[in-house]
Amino acid sequence: MRVLLATRNAKKLRELRRILDATGADVEIAGLDDVPAYPEVPETGLTFEENALLKARAGVQATGLPTIADDSGITxxxxxxxxxxxxARWAGRHGDDEANLRLVLGQVAEVPDEHLGAEFVCAAALCIPGGREYVTHGRQPGxxxxxxxxxxxxxxxxxxxAAGNTRTNAExxxxxxxxxxxxxxxxRALADILHEQIESH
Structure with a gap:
């Protein structure tokens, strides 16, 4: 099965391919640069789930391929x-990791260490031709x-x-x-759904 991952972020694409490959899902994974260009929808949703679904629906509609999209961030x-x-655009320009990170650090500069709780959140959507839609979630407190x-x-x-760790995610x-x-x-939760889809066809 050929599946579109609706992203141009090379690091995210490598990460998603690695995660899906490790599950043994028998899929060929394409990124947005591997399919004919189509107008990408703006991320106007107010939740991670809404944005993931917007991107996955646009991908399946434009390409006819089952499409996975995720929206994730830090709270x-x-x-x-x-x-x-x-x-991804906290400092004003989409994808400027360094500026985003520095802005957050500046905003919490006066906050005591014990109150620096945060959590990474992800919603991942899979849209399949014919209208079936699935959404899975992940959370990483820390x-x-x-x-x-x-x-x-x-x-x-x-x-x-992350909670229980001493190293940063980047370490x-x-x-x-x-x-x-x-x-x-x-x-991984979406990969389980993909397995079911492959086996049912």
């Missing part, structure tokens, strides 16, 4: 759950630290330490991160 307790769905550490991962990984190997990450949880 910071003392920022009332923000950046949330605005995580806390922020004051200065970035680590060279792996992306986004807010260098300033996030984990890819396999270690996948095993506990919000996206890993959501994508």
């Amino acid at each position: 910071v307790d003392v920022l009332n759950g923000m950046p949330g769905v605005f995580s 806390k922020l630290i004051r200065e970035p550490r680590g060279e792996n991962g992306f986004g807010y990984d260098p300033i996030f330490v 984990l190997t890819a396999e270690e991160k996948d095993a506990i990450s919000h996206r890993g949880q959501a994508m």
Whole structure:
């Protein structure tokens, strides 16, 4: 089965391919750069689930391929759950990881360490030709630290330490991160659904 992952983020695409490959799902995974271009919908949803569904629906409609899309981000307790769905563009320009990370650190600079609770959240959607839709969720609770550490991962990984860990997500190997990450949880659940779809056809 050929499946579209509706993203152009090369790091995210590698991560999603790795997670799905590790589940043994018998799928060929294409990214947006591997299919004819189509107008991408703006992420106007107010929740991660709404945005994931918007992107997955657009992909299946444009390509006829089963389409997976995710929307994910970080929620910071003392920022009332923000950046949330605005995580990728928190500093104003989409995908500027360094600016986003620095802005969050600046916003919590005066907050005591014990109140730096945060959580990575992911909603992953699978839309299949014919109208079937599935959504899975993943959560990774933890806390922020004051200065970035680590060279792996992306986004807010260098300033996030998962509950029970001492290393940031950016200090984990890819396999270690996948095993506990919000996206890993959501994508493994979607892979189970994909297996069912393959077996039923």
